[in-house]
Amino acid sequence: MIFKESKNSNGVNEKFLKPYNPAQTEDRIYKLWEKSGFFNPDNLPGDKPFTIIMPPTNANGSLHAGHALVMTIEDIMIRYKRMRGHKTLWLPGLDHAGIETQAVYEKQLEKEGRSRFDMSREELYSEILNFTLNNSKNIKSQIKSMGASCDWSREKFTLDEDIVNLVYKNFKRLSEDGLLYRGSRIVSWCPKHRTAFSDLEILDEERVDPFYYLKYGPFTIATARPETKFGDKYVVMHPDDKRYEDYKHGQKIELEWINGPITATIIKDEAIDMEFGTGVMTITPWHDTADFEIAERHGLDKEQIIGEDGKLLPIAGEFTGMKIAEARQKIIEKLEGKGLVEKVDTNYKHVVRTCYKCGTVIEPQIKSQWFVRMKPLAEKALEKINTGEITYLPEHYKKITIHWLENIIDWNISRQIVWGIPIPAKICESCGEGMVDLDNSVKSCAKCGGSVRQDNDTFDTWFSSSQWPYATLQTLREKDFETFYPTDVMETAGEIIFFWVARMVMLGLHVTGELPFKTVYLHGLVLDAKGRKMSKSKGNVINPLDLTAKYGTDALRIALVIGNTPGTSLALAEDRIKGYKNFANKLWNIARYVLSQVDKFDKSDKLNKELKEEFDDLAKDVTNDMENFRFYIAAEKIYHYIWHRFADEILEESKKNPELPSTIHYLLENSLKLLHPFMPFITEEIWQELKHLETEFPSALGNSVSKSEPRTLLMIEPWPFDKAQSKPAKL
């Protein structure tokens, strides 16, 4: 009724007389899709599954440009495959994102003048949980606003009880398989966050610092870190160094040092570079990886000098409790007073390791942590990758992955933060032995019989997300794992190839015996219009939701895809999005024109053979691109056809040639289908109008309407070219 009333004399809906208005369309259309139930594969016909597990979203902020790209690319694949008749599952998820979220929340606490170190574990955990769940509502509606056709009925959260239990089960399994150990080793410790990190979470930063040449008995040692030198009672040199051949390994010497006389032991070790500095160094095994290894080789004592809060311990005497920067200065002053500073090189360039979250200088510490033995896992993965069982897009990521796997080191999965999955283990209070304990049954140490305490650490967030493809499917409906695993495509940011993708491959392979996915599609960064990385400090962050409000979601989506090859970063210029907004409007007016021609449609539904064949060639070509993940070129071809062939030439020709109206109706319908994965909202909106048209003017449209199968949603219309049958789909 409303429909009829809103028509003008040509039978065209009034809304087509105005420019396309995304704001009045998108929300309504999304609800229509959601209500239809076709996001859920259980409601789709066909039996060939196609699965993408969505990278679980960090719920600690707002949707950013990178998310927009993920949602767009994955939705394109899913919509395309759905139209091709696959039982498509796109599984959405939420990530607690351990340290990421805790760091965001700690910043908020800082603003409020609070600190996590004044809170109980329970308090902090429940506050962050609230924060996460609140944010997740926003993120979810923002994902929907991008048009994502994922199955919300299968949404999972990394802290869901069943997920946690499954992660626990596999933690135990790794232990049983000999792939897990608790080791007292040097870890990368951030004194600000007071947690250890994996090697991937550390950044190298080049700095210029003073380099001190200090008199150490008969030697001169060079160091940038005098504050660690209190415990240095070993002086190390290369066994072949002629300059020091009079000194023997194990020989003791007396010398005056920072806080008085000490006894030092000579150590000969080949790790020393004779060319560097003076060829002599003292070692601090507790706070330096290389020194730790030397100490291990010779069975030397290890003493802690710096506390977990980054302040000096009582071993430092009068400097106890000082922060490193302050202590460094004071120690040098004292040594100068004693005449022990030989010279200072003020222009010493070296690499400092910093925390990737806060930039604080990493203070290596010896800590007892859980490590996953990576070599055996990597070897299995390498076999599969080398035989080409995973396709990488772009291809060179395969080489990068292989190189990383070949040089892999063990993975520290313990984090000293509250926000995460608690590690189900007991620690012996006397010998430090760690024991996996899922059901709280370990009451005493298996090794020494000593009493045990709960491990207070949590898992590295990537330990659970690396299990995500099978963890989600194994905890959903009964047949989901069987039906949808291995998944088809893993699409995510190239940046997290090691953090996430490579680890998913290794764990998936080990736990399920199968690769978790067949194809890895890695996208690049979304940069600002000038090609710079977006960052809050530069103030050049583009909020995708501002863009969709201004130009429409479809315009942003296609702007993110055209010209965006896998792995390459994309400069997001507003002018381009504006151009695609114009395209949306163009399509809108094409529809308006075609709809106005309805009374000229030929009942016999005879199509112009050449134009139909031309379109079928395009459909074939586009299909080929879609199958090969060349969305950037498929989209461009459709764009070009619709605007510069269909509108500029064919529609103009149809004004002169009375035989063409039926053909333009056919071409519009099928163009909408090809464009739908890229610009779902406007194409569905026009489709809905065409559907009305058919019920209104069935005679004009001849036999193209089947009463038994009324058209409903473009989203589930068959794709115009069906490769399986090697011929274009029937009208």
Next chain:
RNA sequence: GGGCGGUUAGCUCAGUUGGUAGAGCGCCUCAUUUACACUGAGGAUGCCAGGGGUUCGAGUCCUCUACCGCCCACCA
């Protein structure tokens, strides 16, 4: 030190297996309410970083060089 990329029109980038260069934006000229001015018609612009090689033919394959970028690595 090791690894991986990039260098194509003013700008941002395409260019599938080798067949005498493409898109968008921008620019210039014209049209003026046409389904669409969120428009249409037409136009200009490239020693495809440089050298060498393979080939009937190279932006595309091989090799060297230059510059730019990214990742990995415990020189005190």
